[in-house]
Amino acid sequence: MKIVIVSDAWHPQINGVVRVLEITRRELTAMGHDVTLITPDQFPQIPLPTYPDIKLAVTPSRKLARRLRELEPDALHILTEGPLGWAARKFCRRYNYQFTSSWLSKYPEYIAIRTGLSTSWLYKVLAAFHNQAAYTMVTTSNMMETAKEVGIPRVVCWPRGVDLSKFRPVASAEFEGLPKPIMLYVGRIAPEKNLAAFLDLELPGTKILVGDGPDLSALAKRYPSAVFTGSKVGDDLVKAYCGADVMVFPSKTDTFGLVNLEAMACGIPVAAFPVTGPKDIIGTAPVGAVDEDLSEAIKRALPMKAKDCIAHAQTFSWDQATQKFLKNLVAFSAAAP
Structure with a gap:
């Protein structure tokens, strides 16, 4: 399957969303799928106000639309609700293409903390974004209920895993000498x-x-x-x-x-x-x-x-999480009228 994932979060950011994207691409590729990421480093960028380490794509709609036409994916997933996410959503809405999305962070709370804007209004914007998706993927059953409460009706679960080959007990003197615990x-x-x-x-x-x-x-x-x-x-x-x-x-x-x-x-x-x-x-x-x-x-x-x-x-498997992601995807084709 040819899969395109659109994400406003990417290197040099270091966060959970970027790690999930890296691991999911790795797992999908190992399964034999063709995965293309569309990320901010492929566009002109500006720093996010109040958080300059995060770079946002500037006016990406035209270039992103051209990329999607060139790639002709079998499935499109929009990972984030930033400029790239909105541009991909705009393209799909214009041509009536189906896509899936993710709700990975409580951006209304983030924005409210930084700006003082109303979370109720911000959640209306969030719901409007995701309501265009065939399905919105969230991490847990509790988040499924939360999504429905804020007005996102078509919700499915995309769980998480942990890389047990990397994260494991090792000898560490990292904080030796400091008062415990x-x-x-x-x-x-x-x-x-x-x-x-x-x-x-x-x-x-x-x-x-x-x-x-x-x-x-x-x-x-x-x-x-x-x-x-x-x-x-x-x-x-x-x-x-x-x-x-x-x-x-x-x-x-x-x-x-x-x-x-x-x-x-x-x-x-x-x-x-x-x-x-x-x-x-x-x-x-x-x-x-x-x-x-x-x-x-x-x-x-x-x-x-x-x-x-x-x-x-050890009960949290990336293989199972990625299989669930695949099951949630929909064909990148015109939706039924």
């Missing part, structure tokens, strides 16, 4: 990640934050007792996970949180708020804790065993 956060250092809820906690041990983003400098100055390492990838990221005692995930706006699975695969339990994503990953397994009191979640998660975390992570 080591409480680790991995992700963007940005307003929507609710990091103050973690950094304001008065707990024994050391708070470590791995990642980059627009709030890095300000938070490093505001919380001098915390350790900000910047971004880590590859083996360095694995060693960071394995050097921790607990993974702390304070975000309330993510729809999944791939880093939580990565931490579990390394034998590290997770502490989080009881929101979509962490509560879906953890479920009733003894691999982490969710609580409206984040400090209580950390205390409950810390004693949990590495072997249980690893075994739980």
Whole structure:
């Protein structure tokens, strides 16, 4: 099958959406499919206001339409709701082509945090975008219900996996000498990640934050007792996970949180708020804790065993996730009138 995936998230961004896109392309290619990505680096770009590390495609509609005509895909998937996503949606709507979409991040909350705009209005825009899709893929059954609540009716599940060949227990002296327990956060250092809820906690041990983003400098100055390492990838990221005692995930706006699975695969339990994503990953397994009191979640998660975390992570397969993605796709052809 010839598959085209349109995404506004791509390198040099380091985030869960980019990792999902990379892994899905790898898995689809290994299955024998022809996968083409249409990403911002193929167009003129401008930095996203308030987050200059993210580059957005400028006026992409004409070039993107030409690319789609040239490629003649069997299936088109729109991964994100940015300029490229809207341009692809516009093309499909104009010619009545079918496509699928993904709702991967709670952008209304992100935008509201940064701009003060109403989330109710932003969710109307989000629903309008996805309601043109044959199906909208979300990560969990809870997100399926949330999508329907905000007005997206045709929803299917596209689960997530974890790369167990990469994320596994290894010897690590990454944070040796620092007061324990080591409480680790991995992700963007940005307003929507609710990091103050973690950094304001008065707990024994050391708070470590791995990642980059627009709030890095300000938070490093505001919380001098915390350790900000910047971004880590590859083996360095694995060693960071394995050097921790607990993974702390304070975000309330993510729809999944791939880093939580990565931490579990390394034998590290997770502490989080009881929101979509962490509560879906953890479920009733003894691999982490969710609580409206984040400090209580950390205390409950810390004693949990590495072997249980690893075994739980092994139930999340990228092969199964990619098979589900394939099943959800529709033919890139004119929809029935």
